[in-house]
Amino acid sequence: MDALISQYIDPYYLRILMLIGINIILALGLNLITGVTGQLSMGHAGFMSIGAYTSAILSMQMGSPFFLSLLAGAMVAAFFGFLIGIPTLRLEGDYLAMVTIGFAEIIRVFFLNFEPGGKAVGLSGIPQNTTFVLVWTLVIIIIILNAKLLSSRIGRAFYAIRENEIAAEASGINSTRLKVLAFTAGSFLAGLGGGLYAHYMYFIRPQDFAFMKSIELLNMVVLGGMGSIPGTILGSVILTLLPEMLRIVAEYRLLFYGALLVILMIFRPNGLLGDVRVYDIKKKLQGKKVGLWQSSN
Amino acid sequence: MIWQQLLNGLTLGSTYALIALGYTMVYGIIQLINFAHGEIYMIGAFVGLFLVVNTGLNIGVALLGAMAFCMVLGMLVELIAYRPLRGRASRLSGIISAIGVSIFLSTLMVLIAQTNTRRYPDIFNIQTFQVGDLQVSSLQVIILVVATLLMIGLQLLVQKTRVGKAMRACSQDLEAAYLMGINVNRIISFTFAIGSALAAAGGVMVGIYYNAVWPYMGTMAGLKAFAAAILGGIGSIPGAMIGGLTLGVLEILGVAFLSSSYKDAIAFGILILVLIIRPQGIMGQKITKKV
């Protein structure tokens, strides 16, 4: 199957399609935390690096089979997601954002000092086991599971926490448990994406998972539309393609990229496919003019 | 050595505080993490450098020039990138817009000034005093004093003047302030102008002190300033000062007594601990959530 695909698709597009797939998995994870549950996380790349390094080291130095390394990477990332989910019980909004940034920075510094990971030199020679079919099969499975989750009772509870945590609690939702669950599940996907990334790129280094990577992933979620699965997918596709498409403008590329982010936000303030919620419509009917930011937190 | 290191930490901390003050003001009023703030700081440093090198202006005048330039820039950024979003978008959209501005401004600076790191010319007579074992440079004193004065000035502005009253009203409830006849847009613009001028002042001083100005200096500085503002309790002006100083001292003491390899990890680790113990930051007020 993969041989067939690589025969018919130009390697350049194939590479971009792979990166899109991996980014969709990563962004869907973040969407669970930030988009759906409303817990602002700016450290998603940190969980990604845990998955990437764990799986790469397992594959290279322990000789564990690919699927096992991948799973282990995702599990370890999920464990750290669980740990970082705990402060969310006390922290809100931007304080939480700071904790996630700090956590991701700590992980980055840890890997900069981590001898088995090659420090800043990075790990090279990771077996390139990630294939097109594997990535896109996983993408489809994850989309389906995500959709199922979000339309379930738990999913609706996630949305409820985002909209109004106190009201959600009052309706009998255990927000503590669910917030930690969202962090754990989101980090699992980040770790999985990281493992796929490592086994695709052949080489990883701590700098690949710096603050800007987290921001890039956050952009995907917000640009597409917070909490919306098609939105997140669209956001990932656009933001993976955009830098490539903007190559026409050569050195002005990042200038356009920055300007486009602003313009898109001005014209689609709730993301391209941001879901219109009852709360917003009510506000609109009330004819608010000077309100600050919509939505929760 | 501890005193020397403490002084190093206080100097570094006051550079963080200078940026964090503007950060926290903007945040206090519109609850936006203004990621472009670091870029304004960077542009302030460049404008100051340009004025000193190309027009041979006195450094004091150059500082004022940089502040004026960034004032206008800050208001423009608010007008173009944030105002259209206000009231129609989620807070996160504001953050993304800010990130867009930040990427735009740093790339613009790269196109104008390339990526080389530049230094301010040696036009100042920096004196070093020897106090016992301690070496104090005049610049360290200036930075510390200026940061403190700015903090006091800001606090007076916010607490004692009419504009300050309006700012406080806006930060408490934008709609109510609007209904009371406050021109909300103008107050927000004003806040951005003040915040950006502070960032520019910080940029010029840091540029002189460390002798390094470059287009990517804003990102890390912005992040550190955000951390400082959060640590102090975001929205609080004395908090930004205390947060900045604490963060600076933590970083330096981390290097001095633990390990320079784990510098940032130590600082962020303590930051997280503080936040877990005191979720509203050192000086922040606990906000009771309303339904």
Add this chain to the structure above:
Amino acid sequence: MRFRGKAKWALLVCLVMVFSIVAGCGGNGSTSDKSKDQDVIKLGFLGATTGSVANYGIPGQKGMKMAIEEVNKNGGVLGKQLEGVYQDNKGDSTEISTITTRYITRDKVAALVGDPCTGLTKIAAKIAQENKVVIFSAGATGNGVVEIGDYVFRNTLLDKFAVPSVVDWMVNTKGWKNIAVITSLNNDYSVSLTPVFKDAIDKQGGKIVIEESINDEETDFTAQITKVKKAKPDVLVFTGYYREAALLMNEAKKQGLDINLIGGDGLYGQDLAKLGGKAVEEKVIFYCGFSFSGDESNPVSEKFLADYKAKYNEEPDMFSAQYYDAIMILAKAMKDANSTDPSVYKNELAKLKDYPGVSGNTTFRADREPIKSPICLITVKDGKLTLLDKIPLNIE
């Protein structure tokens, strides 16, 4: 499900975007037959022109452009003109992977030149090796690069060959025995150079009195310098790049620490003198495979320096020289092999011996590792990087 209506919409937009990129840039990609007989020889540039490592990519790109112009002025290669293809990779792993693939499949480049960074070079080298295209790194010094395959080359003075001689000079000729070692933790060049220095210092009987680390892109090194000062070393060894070296020396001067700093060819940039000012004057000494000025025995360097200044109105750095040489060496190999097919001319390339380049005399060993001899020690004098001494290279 809450998104059913929108899912179609999203899918549609995704498809449109994917197709637009396929159609938008795919014009020349599909006609692979034509490109085999291209009337130009394309060379792909790998390096960053934006982002925090652009300082090293931009001069490289300038050197590469200059070399291509010169070759074309002299009649090109095998009757064809050279053409550089330039894409910015921001110093980013995923970007370099897509760019490399794009160069190979879309532009049908005959060779890739770059990247300055070892890690990124490895990503590109892996792709190049799989597609049988020559990659010539003009900066990667770390381990495990040429081991990727027989299409991978580089022309930097390798630290593991140079450092023992330099340390010998430092410890035994100069008598600087108590050494402080400073590493830039997030710089792969620095992290791999430090153990080489430490090994050599141990072997030559030097003593490391303190080890500190900094990070690239930072400006505050007060704490580290205060600590170093207390340890009273005879000399500082800093393994990173020129920007941080200049800032370290500035800080040392501020704290009244009067000391020499020894480093690798990562310090070879004009900004070292500009940024360091008086603080680096005759204080910073670093080794390199060549020296632009003050080295009469290398007229090629002198000429390059003059040409580069005339063209760009600035001083070249190590990367400009190495990218320039890379192009020249590739052109030579293609001429000698009478082919632009990487699988053919790579054999000729591997035979390179005593090539008198701007960046020193280069020979490829059997394992394609470059040997450059002798080593130049360079310092800053009157704001200019000048040759201080030459020491022979001794390889065990």
